[in-house]
Amino acid sequence: MEIFGVNIGSIKSEHSLSELIELISDEKRNKINFYRKKEDYLRSLTAELLIRVILVKKGLFQNKDIQFEFNNYGKPLLKNSSIEFNISHSGDWVVCAVSNCLVGIDIEEIRPYNVSTIKESLSASEFNTLIDLSENDRNTLFFNLWTLKESYIKAVGEGLSIPLKSISFEINENEIIFTNSHNNDIFNFKQYEIDDRYRLSVCNENALFPKEICIWSFHKLYQDSINLLK
Structure with missing residues (x-):
């Protein structure tokens, strides 16, 4: 890859x-x-x-x-x-x-957003984690979560037929935990630092990331x- x-x-x-x-x-x-x-x-x-x-x-x-x-x-x-x-x-x-x-990639520029408009895109655990953060940390986490979700959806290639709430992520310091209630697919994820103003996530069927x-x-x-x- x-x-x-x-x-x-x-x-x-x-x-x-x-x-x-x-x-x-x-x-x-x-x-x-x-x-x-x-x-x-x-x-x-x-x-x-x-x-x-x-x-x-x-x-x-x-x-x-x-x-x-x-x-x-x-x-x-x-x-x-x-x-x-x-x-x-x-x-x-x-x-x-x-x-x-199968591979998917997503990059997004970090920008302000309305919390109420993104609730339907997040699982309950993701949303609860998000709202406890400061505004700056919240923006960064949201786009980390969003790019992870988008990278999976793009890898699978089924578009928004996959409910965004059915896939959930927990981001720890050295680990991305993926919970998939949509199906039993197992994928691997990695995030990269490309620019301070952007979030970038990659999804792949195997775990061999550059x-x-x-x-x-x-x-x-x-x-x-x-x-x-x-």
Whole structure:
């Protein structure tokens, strides 16, 4: 398993997005061109380039041969391959996990929220732990819990058909305890420090997590895309 992260805040004026978007499929290009906000455009383009560069670097595909499909819940899959991948983005970060078994990844920027609106997303034990904390600690814990839940849901690939209350987490200093009343699936979880303002969680069927995330600048992704995807 490998985890990659690209900070799109490092983009520079010499990086030609019009050149990059020609390196992806017509279908994805049309979808990305529909975005009105530059941030959404850039995050989506970066995500598409990142997984393509990873696959080409590994010698698994030529760019022209990479095809994606989706399961019934909209989870993206790599066509004609057993390789599993998952992508997430928030704010300045785009992250991608690649594995030989089911994998999910989620990153979220820590931000204020209304406690009453998130109660339905948490188990009773999670909510009770949360409300006893100070506001800053509460925000951090909530996004730790949220990214863990999202990473599991994305790994399983069943969307919000899985009730968020049916999966629960307890985070100790060196351990993440996962309680699953939805089914008997057993998954493993790890959280990574990527940025003080973000929470990042990864879910995998096996327990073989990398020690670190492979961080790329946007410039590196740009150069690799031009060199490898043309």
